[in-house]
Amino acid sequence: MTLTYLDLADAPAPAWGGDDEWLECVRVRDETHDVRSFVLRPVEARSFRYRPGQFITLRLDIDGEPVSRSYTLCSTPTRPDTLTITVKRVPGGQVSNWLHDHVKPGTRLSATGPAGSFCFPPGPVKAPARGQLYLSGGSGITPLMSMSRAWADLGLDADVHFIHAARTPQDIAFADELKLLARSLPRWHATMVCEQRGSHPDYSGLLGRLSLPLLRSQVPDLLEREVWCCGPAPFMAAVRAMLAEAGFDMARYHEESFNFESLPVEIATEVEAASEQIAAADPAQRFAITLKSRGERFECGADETVLKAAQRAGVRWPFSCSNGVCGTCRTRKLAGEVEMKQGGGLRPREVAQGWFLPCCSKPLSDIEVER
Secondary structure (H helix, E strand, C coil): CCCCCHHHHCCCCCECCCCCEEEEEEEEEECCCCEEEEEEEECCCCECCCCCCCEEEEEEEECCEEEEEEEEECCCCCCCCCEEEEEECCCCCHHHHHHHHHCCCCCEEEEEEEECCCCCCCCCCCCCCCCEEEEEEHHHHHHHHHHHHHHHHHCCCCCEEEEEEECCHHHCCCHHHHHHHHHHCCCEEEEEEECCCCCCCCCCCEECCCCHHHHHHHCCCHHHCEEEEECCHHHHHHHHHHHHHHCCCHHHEEECCCCHHHHHHHHHHHHHHHHHHHHCCCHHHEEEEEECCCCEEEEEECCCCHHHHHHHCCCCCCCCCCCCCCCCCCEEEEECCEEECCCCCCCHHHHHCCEECHHHEEECCCEEECC
């Protein structure tokens, strides 16, 4: 697709459907030594509509194996013609390394979405009712950058204090843009906290790890703000502990709850535990799951999800978030009933058409699926 200046004067492109559509990489940008941004544009003219902080799910073929992985959008819906994902190269990470090594301008990627509930504001963009506190660690900065870029583009008076934690100054993604945002938005403030100076001996910012005394010193009105947190699981656990100690109302706390690169290990642990529970369960509470297209069958306990039972049986099933948010594992149910507690991974019309998410569905009877 070749875009010309005349195209910009045409009527807006139709909305991107988000169901296995193709994106083309149009730009690759290094943010740090191991973090890279990929700017993506729809192959067919489409307009992206989403909320700041949502994610897309890439459907890739790596060495002949189908792999799905979700990445938060760091771009903003105020610029609807492109999407941007920012990916940290994870040692041993199958997808992050493949993206860094193979994706360049012209590469096409299949994707679904956007989806996800970690997004502010929870409706049409408008001025916040109270101040915001953004807390991020490492690559968890991406959804909060999407939110911050939206505030700047809309010219709103956003009362935001953004605190980002990194190992060293050279590990801070978007460092220059964070300074620009602080100059552009009068009540938007950014604070960097680095564990070490690294190769920047002249670094004069805060050193150490994020702590409650540091939070209180930087954000005196901490208890009056809405908190948005994203980062590695230990980082978010530490933040929750700090806020609890401070007496923060956790009803105003939001976090992005999945780390895709580490999920296989976590799922393996859960599957092992589920196997022990099911082995001791009442046989009457086990149901047959039939995969019609593959001619396979396995058993699933009433108290485990279909995905965990599939993993336990050695069935390879694509998944990403494992909590009903991304929609990667979706499949069509042909017969039987399940109890599904999803987090937005399926649209109501898809549920009505028989689609379900094995990662958050427990069987109520024997079921047959299209897969």
